[in-house]
Structure formats: C-alpha cells, structure tokens
Amino acid sequence: MFGMGSSAAVRVVAVVVALAGSLALALPPAGDMKILVDRILRKEAMTQDRSTHWGVNMTTTEIIEAMGYPAEIHHVTTHDGYILELHRIPHGIKGASQDRPVALLQHCFLCSSADYVMNTPDQALGYVMADAGYDVWMPNFRGNTYSRNHVELDPANVKFWNWNWDQMAVHDVPSSIDYILATTGREDLYYLGWSMGTTVFWAMMSELPEYNSKVRAMAALAPVSYMDYTQGPLVELAPYSGEMDTILTLLGVGEFLPSVPVVDYIAEKFCDSNSTVAEICYNVLFLIAGPDSEELNQEFLPVILAHSPAGCSVHTINHFGQIALSGKFQKYDYGYLGNLNHYGHATPPLYNLSAVTTPVGLFWGQTDWIAAPADVARLAEELPNVALNHRVDKDEFNHLDFGW
Numbered sequence: 001m002f003g004m005g006s007s008a009a010v011r012v013v014a015v016v017v018a019l020a021g022s023l024a025l026a027l028p029p030a031g032d033m034k035i036l037v038d039r040i041l042r043k044e045a046m047t048q049d050r051s052t053h054w055g056v057n058m059t060t061t062e063i064i065e066a067m068g069y070p071a072e073i074h075h076v077t078t079h080d081g082y083i084l085e086l087h088r089i090p091h092g093i094k095g096a097s098q099d100r101p102v103a104l105l106q107h108c109f110l111c112s113s114a115d116y117v118m119n120t121p122d123q124a125l126g127y128v129m130a131d132a133g134y135d136v137w138m139p140n141f142r143g144n145t146y147s148r149n150h151v152e153l154d155p156a157n158v159k160f161w162n163w164n165w166d167q168m169a170v171h172d173v174p175s176s177i178d179y180i181l182a183t184t185g186r187e188d189l190y191y192l193g194w195s196m197g198t199t200v201f202w203a204m205m206s207e208l209p210e211y212n213s214k215v216r217a218m219a220a221l222a223p224v225s226y227m228d229y230t231q232g233p234l235v236e237l238a239p240y241s242g243e244m245d246t247i248l249t250l251l252g253v254g255e256f257l258p259s260v261p262v263v264d265y266i267a268e269k270f271c272d273s274n275s276t277v278a279e280i281c282y283n284v285l286f287l288i289a290g291p292d293s294e295e296l297n298q299e300f301l302p303v304i305l306a307h308s309p310a311g312c313s314v315h316t317i318n319h320f321g322q323i324a325l326s327g328k329f330q331k332y333d334y335g336y337l338g339n340l341n342h343y344g345h346a347t348p349p350l351y352n353l354s355a356v357t358t359p360v361g362l363f364w365g366q367t368d369w370i371a372a373p374a375d376v377a378r379l380a381e382e383l384p385n386v387a388l389n390h391r392v393d394k395d396e397f398n399h400l401d402f403g404w
C-alpha cells in the first residue's frame with residue numbers, strides 16, 4: 001500500500017500494534033465494554049442523560065457565567081488566516097478594581113480555554129486570577145474546539161491541519177497578544193502557560209524577540225522544552241510518530257483526537273465519580289501524566305473529559321515525538337528535502353532559549369512524567385532570566401495537576 005517497501009510495511013504494522021496495545025491498556029474489561037457499546041447505541045437516552053450532568057455540554061463562557069462571573073467572546077485572525085476564539089473574564093466578583101493588569105492564560109496540548117474554569121471558583125485559575133484583580137484572557141490555539149475556522153480552508157480539508165507548534169508560536173500567540181493589548185489599551189501583559197503553552201512561548205521569543213517587551217513576566221506551569229527524560233506511553237509511541245504522521249496525511253487525516261460526541265459521552269458515563277468503572281478514567285490519565293496525586297477534583301472529571309481532548313493537528317504530536325527522539329529543542333523536521341525547502345539546511349534550526357529575556361517563573365512537579373524534573377533543570381540553565389524556580393511542595397504532583 002502507498003507504494004512503500006516491505007520494511008515500511010513492517011513499521012506500519014508495528015505502529016498499529018503499538019497503538020492497539022496502548023488502547024488495550026486503556027479499554028475497560030469485556031463486560032464493561034458491552035455496557036459501553038449498548039449505551040452508545042441508545043442515542044435518545046444519551047441526549048436525555050447529557051443534560052443532567054452539569055457543565056458537560058457547556059462552552060467555556062457558559063461555564064464561566066454559570067459560576068456567576070462575567071464572560072466575553074473575542075475573535076482574532078492570524079496572518080496565515082486562522083480565526084482564533086479568545087475567552088475573557090474581564091473582572092472577578094470579589095470587587096472589580098479599575099486598574100486591572102492583563103493576564104493571558106495559554107492552554108496545553110489537546111486542551112482549550114475550558115481548562116482554566118472547570119473547577120470551583122476558589123480553585124480554578126481563571127476565577128482565582130479574576131478575583132485577585134486581573135483582566136483574564138484565555139485564547140484558543142488553531143484547530144481546537146473553539147478555533148476551527150479559517151478565512152479559506154475548511155477543517156474537513158487536510159490542508160487546514162498543515163501546521164505544528166512552530167506556527168502557533170509565530171502566529172497564534174503574537175496575534176493574540178497584539179489583539180489583547182490593542183483592545184485593553186495596555187502596553188504589556190502577564191503570560192501564563194501550561195505545558196505546550198510554555199513551549200510556544202520559548203519558540204516565539206526565539207523567533208520574535210521584540211515580544212519580550214510586551215510581556216512583563218511569564219509563569220511556566222509544567223514547562224516543556226527538552227523531552228529527554230519524558231516517560232510513559234507518549235515516549236513509547238515517539239519512534240512511530242513520524243510514520244503515523246505520514247500515513248495519516250496520505251489518508252487525508254490531519255486532525256489528532258478531536259472532541260467528538262461519542263468521546264464526550266464515554267467520558268460522561270464512565271468517568272462520573274459514582275460510576276463503577278471510574279477507575280479506568282483515572283488510570284488512563286495517570287498513564288499519560290504521572291502517578292495519581294489525589295489532587296484531581298473527581299466531581300469535575302466528567303466535565304473535564306467532555307472538554308478534552310479538544311483537537312490538534314497530527315503534525316503537532318509528531319513535532320513533540322521529534323523533540324523526544326532528537327534531544328534537541330528545534331523546529332519541525334520535514335526530512336532532508338523538506339528541510340532544504342523550508343529552512344535551506346538539511347536539519348531543522350534550533351530554538352534559542354537565551355532570547356527569552358522576560359523574567360520567567362518555573363513551576364514543576366516531582367512526579368510529572370511529561371515535564372520531567374531533569375528536563376526542567378536543563379531549561380532553567382539555558383533561560384537567561386529565571387526569576388523563580390519552584391518545585392511544587394508535594395512528593396506527588398503530576399502534569400495534569402497544574403490545571404485540573
């Protein structure tokens with residue numbers, strides 16, 4: 001198939017086996033599977049059930065309003081035509097001071113603005129910062145649930161998905177910053193990123209260092225740059241991510257793990273804290289993020305999983321796979337000819353962390369499998385202006401605990 005040699009075909013089989021293996025770990029036992037399939041088939045019951053779970057079918061701004069906070073929706077078009085949706089909590093409910101500095105909260109890989117509001121107002125960062133006196137903005141990267149529009153391209157077209165986090169770094173983040181500063185009349189803002197929300201920040205400053213003056217300070221939660229010590233199934237799959245990317249692209253599939261109704265339904269039915277199979281949901285999450293730290297508010301798990309994964313491009317996951325394999329913090333690797341074409345070199349250019357002159361606070365967890373402590377230590381050495389390097393004061397704190 002696809003005119004590949006037999007060794008390529010063997011690798012394809014290996015990818016399928018690896019994927020099936022990791023899925024098998026994630027799937028419920030046979031008895032539960034039958035219940036699951038039966039329920040998915042009962043569509044009317046599904047629609048009725050859905051409305052009984054608070055927040056599951058709500059958008060980010062509906063959740064914010066349901067919590068009693070003001071919410072706004074804004075749109076910005078990037079230079080390459082993607083229409084991003086930004087969500088705003090202009091002020092808190094505990095006294096709205098006139099002079100509110102702007103905080104931009106940038107979400108993680110396969111996440112969305114919803115990740116900062118799916119918990120109680122004393123715990124979710126969106127509300128906490130609004131009540132602390134900030135004007136809170138939560139942009140959505142291209143391709144997720146809220147940012148699936150382009151001036152010309154349709155998400156059904158594989159060309160819509162022809163990007164990785166290099167493009168988020170030089171288009172999505174700068175366009176969002178410029179729009180927010182223009183709308184609020186401010187000269188600078190505070191930037192907070194979680195996971196990929198930090199990766200794109202380092203890349204943006206390397207490419208567009210003039211943006212350092214627009215960011216007063218940056219807080220990096222579970223910061224990701226080098227991935228030499230990343231553990232778990234994501235790393236097991238990294239050697240196959242290139243082939244997976246090639247095959248899916250040939251098949252015309254550009255999107256990786258969208259938020260689709262069936263996934264939402266499974267999340268809602270099986271991750272409910274009262275469900276007998278809720279353990280499965282916890283186990284899948286910890287398999288990816290690191291051991292259970294008991295930080296997660298289980299009441300919100302159905303809501304969280306209904307909003308995640310929120311969709312991204314296949315090339316984006318491949319880019320992370322390339323970082324893990326190469327040991328370098330660099331641009332997307334298009335292969336020898338593709339690199340000559342894109343960069344004029346056989347290899348992708350490295351990102352320059354010494355260009356990040358904005359003061360940075362690093363916040364990391366001891367049992368984070370994705371932003372591993374040893375990788376964060378190397379990042380801290382290479383960043384020129386680390387104002388704070390903070391290990392969360394708990395023996396167990398994983399990648400997801402920063403948000404949820």
Ligand SMILES: *[C@@H]1O[C@H](CO)[C@@H](O)[C@H](O)[C@H]1NC(C)=O
Nearest residue numbers: 050051052056057058059062
């Ligand atoms: C979610 O369900 C509630 C209750 O049925 C309904 O009022 C609301 O409009 C729904 N929201 C969305 C986004 O579908």
Ligand SMILES: *[C@@H]1O[C@H](CO)[C@@H](O)[C@H](O)[C@H]1NC(C)=O
Nearest residue numbers: 272273274275298299300302
């Ligand atoms: C779980 O069950 C308890 C007791 O029946 C109930 O009060 C609670 O609302 C349920 N939780 C969810 C998420 O349905």
Ligand SMILES: *[C@@H]1O[C@H](CO)[C@@H](O)[C@H](O)[C@H]1NC(C)=O
Nearest residue numbers: 206209351352353354355356
């Ligand atoms: C990296 O950035 C720093 C600060 O802007 C600059 O002095 C240095 O020359 C850059 N290094 C490379 C290899 O471009």
